[in-house]
Amino acid sequence: MGIAEPVVRESFQTEELSIFYGTYEAVKGISLPFAQNTVTALIGPSGCGKSTFLRSLNRMNDDISGSTTKGSIWIDGIDINASGTDVIKLRQKIGMVWQKPNPFYKSIYDNIAFGPKYHGVKGKQALDEIVESSLRRAALWDEVKDRLKDSALALSGGQQQRLCIARALSVNPQILLLDEPASALDPVSTGKVEELIKELKEELRIVIVTHNMQQAARISDYTAYFYLGSLVEYDKTEKVFTNPENQMTQEYIMGRFG
Amino acid sequence: MKPRTADKVATAVIVTFALLIVAILISLLGYILIRGMNHISWDFLTSAPQKIRAGGGVGPQLFNSLFLLVLTLIITVPLGLGAGIFMAEYARPGKLTNFIRLVVEVLSSFPSIIVGLFGLLLIVNTFNLGFSLISGALALTFFNLPLMVRITEQAFRTVPKQQKEAGFALGLSKWKIVTSVLLPVALPTIITGTILSAGRVFGEAAALMFTAGMSSPRLDFSNWNPLSPSSPLNPFRPAETLAVHIWKVNSEGLAPDALQIAAGASAVLVLTVLIFNLAARYFGRFIYRKLTASKRMN
Amino acid sequence: MRVKSKNSRLEKHHIENLVGRIYMSFCVLLLVVIIVSMVYFVASKGIANFVNGEVKISEFLLGTKWAPEADTPSYGAFPFISGSFLVTLLAALIASPLSICAALFMTEIVPGWGKKLLQPVIELLSGIPSVVYGFVGLSVIVPFLRDTLPGQGIGVAAGALVLSVMILPTITSVAADALASLPQNLKESSFALGATRWQTISRVILPTTFPAIMTGVVLGMARAFGEALAVQMVIGNAPFIPHSLFESASTLTSVITLGMGNTTMGSPQNNALWSMALVLMLMTFVFVLLVRMLERRNKI
Numbered sequence: 001m002g003i004a005e006p007v008v009r010e011s012f013q014t015e016e017l018s019i020f021y022g023t024y025e026a027v028k029g030i031s032l033p034f035a036q037n038t039v040t041a042l043i044g045p046s047g048c049g050k051s052t053f054l055r056s057l058n059r060m061n062d063d064i065s066g067s068t069t070k071g072s073i074w075i076d077g078i079d080i081n082a083s084g085t086d087v088i089k090l091r092q093k094i095g096m097v098w099q100k101p102n103p104f105y106k107s108i109y110d111n112i113a114f115g116p117k118y119h120g121v122k123g124k125q126a127l128d129e130i131v132e133s134s135l136r137r138a139a140l141w142d143e144v145k146d147r148l149k150d151s152a153l154a155l156s157g158g159q160q161q162r163l164c165i166a167r168a169l170s171v172n173p174q175i176l177l178l179d180e181p182a183s184a185l186d187p188v189s190t191g192k193v194e195e196l197i198k199e200l201k202e203e204l205r206i207v208i209v210t211h212n213m214q215q216a217a218r219i220s221d222y223t224a225y226f227y228l229g230s231l232v233e234y235d236k237t238e239k240v241f242t243n244p245e246n247q248m249t250q251e252y253i254m255g256r257f258g
Numbered sequence: 259m260k261p262r263t264a265d266k267v268a269t270a271v272i273v274t275f276a277l278l279i280v281a282i283l284i285s286l287l288g289y290i291l292i293r294g295m296n297h298i299s300w301d302f303l304t305s306a307p308q309k310i311r312a313g314g315g316v317g318p319q320l321f322n323s324l325f326l327l328v329l330t331l332i333i334t335v336p337l338g339l340g341a342g343i344f345m346a347e348y349a350r351p352g353k354l355t356n357f358i359r360l361v362v363e364v365l366s367s368f369p370s371i372i373v374g375l376f377g378l379l380l381i382v383n384t385f386n387l388g389f390s391l392i393s394g395a396l397a398l399t400f401f402n403l404p405l406m407v408r409i410t411e412q413a414f415r416t417v418p419k420q421q422k423e424a425g426f427a428l429g430l431s432k433w434k435i436v437t438s439v440l441l442p443v444a445l446p447t448i449i450t451g452t453i454l455s456a457g458r459v460f461g462e463a464a465a466l467m468f469t470a471g472m473s474s475p476r477l478d479f480s481n482w483n484p485l486s487p488s489s490p491l492n493p494f495r496p497a498e499t500l501a502v503h504i505w506k507v508n509s510e511g512l513a514p515d516a517l518q519i520a521a522g523a524s525a526v527l528v529l530t531v532l533i534f535n536l537a538a539r540y541f542g543r544f545i546y547r548k549l550t551a552s553k554r555m556n
Numbered sequence: 557m558r559v560k561s562k563n564s565r566l567e568k569h570h571i572e573n574l575v576g577r578i579y580m581s582f583c584v585l586l587l588v589v590i591i592v593s594m595v596y597f598v599a600s601k602g603i604a605n606f607v608n609g610e611v612k613i614s615e616f617l618l619g620t621k622w623a624p625e626a627d628t629p630s631y632g633a634f635p636f637i638s639g640s641f642l643v644t645l646l647a648a649l650i651a652s653p654l655s656i657c658a659a660l661f662m663t664e665i666v667p668g669w670g671k672k673l674l675q676p677v678i679e680l681l682s683g684i685p686s687v688v689y690g691f692v693g694l695s696v697i698v699p700f701l702r703d704t705l706p707g708q709g710i711g712v713a714a715g716a717l718v719l720s721v722m723i724l725p726t727i728t729s730v731a732a733d734a735l736a737s738l739p740q741n742l743k744e745s746s747f748a749l750g751a752t753r754w755q756t757i758s759r760v761i762l763p764t765t766f767p768a769i770m771t772g773v774v775l776g777m778a779r780a781f782g783e784a785l786a787v788q789m790v791i792g793n794a795p796f797i798p799h800s801l802f803e804s805a806s807t808l809t810s811v812i813t814l815g816m817g818n819t820t821m822g823s824p825q826n827n828a829l830w831s832m833a834l835v836l837m838l839m840t841f842v843f844v845l846l847v848r849m850l851e852r853r854n855k856i
Contacts, residue, residue: 091429279724280677340580463685527685528688
């Protein structure tokens with residue numbers, strides 16, 4: 001494996017993280033750091049465990065029966081994979097956006113205000129502010145500010161995806177997990193989402209799963225190449241894409257570029 | 259017979275039988291409505307029945323049917339929602355889930371007369387609630403609950419699972435997700451199913467004969483004190499419903515116009531079921547638009 | 557649950573989840589309590605006559621004489637048990653071919669408007685209350701039979717006819733679902749071999765979907781067996797085994813319907829009615845079991 005055991009832990013990192021479905025080991029003992037204000041791209045062929053790995057970072061796999069996790073996920077010195085963790089509170093710190101936009105069947109406004117309201121933000125003015133700032137951060141405000149009461153389902157696919165990003169931002173997460181967030185979008189929307197990711201990394205750390213090598217090269221600072229549940233290579237994106245250590249990484253990247 | 263000839267004959271038979279079913283429905287509805295409509299008037303719908311003289315109405319029975327339906331839904335809907343949500347969102351595959359599924363299946367397969375008899379033993383006699391609205395409503399709850407559970411479970415299963423994930427990722431509790439994210443999406447289907455089941459409840463008679471009773475006391479429709487025995491709202495009074503009345507008039511009616519009364523009451527019953535069917539479709543769509551605040555979705 | 561706060565303080569989301577759990581458990585538990593007490597109450601009343609030696613099980617099940625008010629009362633329920641089976645089987649025999657044809661019409665002959673036409677028809681037929689079926693049976697079918705055939709009109713034939721219409725929707729909708737879920741390539745390969753539509757239906761489609769269609773038939777029979785008022789209104793209610801289809805007879809449900817209100821709770825006659833209710837309940841279990849067996853076969 002490419003990295004040695006770190007002496008000082010990053011404030012967000014995994015340590016020997018393994019995920020099993022029954023007896024099948026989908027993710028095999030992966031240790032990865034995620035630095036503040038960076039975008040880390042997880043790449044690799046389908047079924048290599050990168051999405052499973054991503055989902056485990058906010059313990060979304062808990063809900064799948066028969067899945068078990070070993071190892072640690074450290075956030076600010078606390079292992080959130082330990083059994084005593086309050087998973088629900090944890091998830092508030094870690095936002096997530098999926099491949100397919102999944103806005104709630106509610107108005108645009110309520111999509112954003114729902115989370116903060118639940119977590120105790122009171123008063124219309126405070127909520128209005130959160131809605132506006134979240135939508136602005138997701139570069140959607142100008143397009144929807146006049147129809148906040150409309151259904152979120154009436155938005156286009158690209159707008160819906162940015163709404164989902166705004167929704168994730170509404171509860172002030174420290175980490176944003178993106179699972180192929182642009183793969184279902186048209187090129188223009190994809191461009192907007194990529195632009196957004198670059199801006200958002202100024203405020204938080206982002207982990208993104210993508211099949212699109214150009215996208216990984218464009219937006220990420222670090223790249224991790226997964227193969228059959230193992231971490232094959234991890235380094236600065238520049239390095240991985242121009243001069244990978246591992247033959248397999250090179251072949252995969254070249255193949256995907258070609 | 260040659261294959262081609264056989265094919266033609268078979269097709270003709272299939273089409274004939276299928277159209278026969280359509281004809282049966284049309285003539286059934288036509289017969290009930292045409293025969294009954296002649297007898298339906300404002301007076302018929304509001305006045306009390308006569309024992310031996312002609313000219314009786316079905317006012318109290320109609321009121322009883324509607325009141326009983328409301329009572330039943332008030333009890334059934336929350337219970338059905340709870341069990342249905344459990345089956346759709348919480349139950350993990352295993353022995354317990356299979357057992358509950360079997361319970362729901364058996365309960366929904368029981369003949370309604372068995373439900374009525376059980377109501378007679380448990381509610382009327384053991385709980386000593388007598389022949390009353392509340393006994394009838396409880397019996398109808400046993401009758402309607404399994405259906406309500408299924409409606410709820412199926413409605414929740416049609417909600418995309420990404421909705422749940424989105425809720426989890428925001429740090430919501432599972433119960434909050436169920437009630438505030440999934441339920442609004444599932445609600446149109448649940449409401450449609452509930453209205454359809456209401457039609458079934460409205461026409462049910464066998465479960466009520468020995469629970470809500472086969473008589474209705476003289477009701478004073480100006481008395482709205484629910485504790486007074488002559489008040490229509492008193493849940494502890496006996497309450498013959500429209501469906502039970504049709505049966506009673508047919509089997510032991512003494513009034514000379516018994517058949518006309520049965521026809522009129524049948525028409526009212528069938529019309530109500532028709533209205534429920536139409537309302538279920540319309541309301542489902544309407545509420546969907548309302549809850550999702552959508553203008554473009556249909 | 558695994559989710560616990562570090563300082564194990566009860567927070568909002570824990571309370572919510574707990575409330576939800578308690579509420580759901582209550583509802584599910586209630587379902588179980590209802591079914592258990594239903595079986596217990598009906599069974600304990602149903603076996604009362606046998607336990608206190610009033611009536612022998614064999615006399616009840618096989619005895620052909622129902623004379624509870626005679627000087628030496630006899631409680632033979634065989635006429636009613638056989639009556640229930642007779643009308644149920646007849647109704648299934650009438651309704652099944654019609655329903656299967658309707659299902660074929662919806663899925664194979666004219667899949668487009670056939671479904672649009674028949675779907676609402678089926679829904680409305682199943683929505684009509686059973687007392688209304690009884691009323692129409694009494695005022696249309698009974699006079700018709702009386703005028704065209706021997707007998708008084710009321711009787712087994714009238715009961716079976718009314719029931720057959722009532723179970724049409726059940727069988728049709730199950731059969732239509734089964735036909736619609738058939739893989740498309742199965743039919744195509746038959747057509748590709750030059751088979752006509754009827755050959756495809758009779759040699760490929762119906763044999764493949766047979767268990768599923770039988771599920772519908774069994775569900776329909778379960779409904780017919782348990783139906784009380786519609787049958788009671790047209791069958792005539794004579795406590796004998798009929799010699800022809802146009803003779804008056806009784807079913808378990810019709811005897812219970814008429815007798816339960818007119819007998820004293822706890823009397824042997826009343827308890828005999830509860831024994832019949834127990835037979836009805838046991839038959840429900842048999843029907844559920846049959847459906848489950850057919851469904852299992854259907855999966856393979």
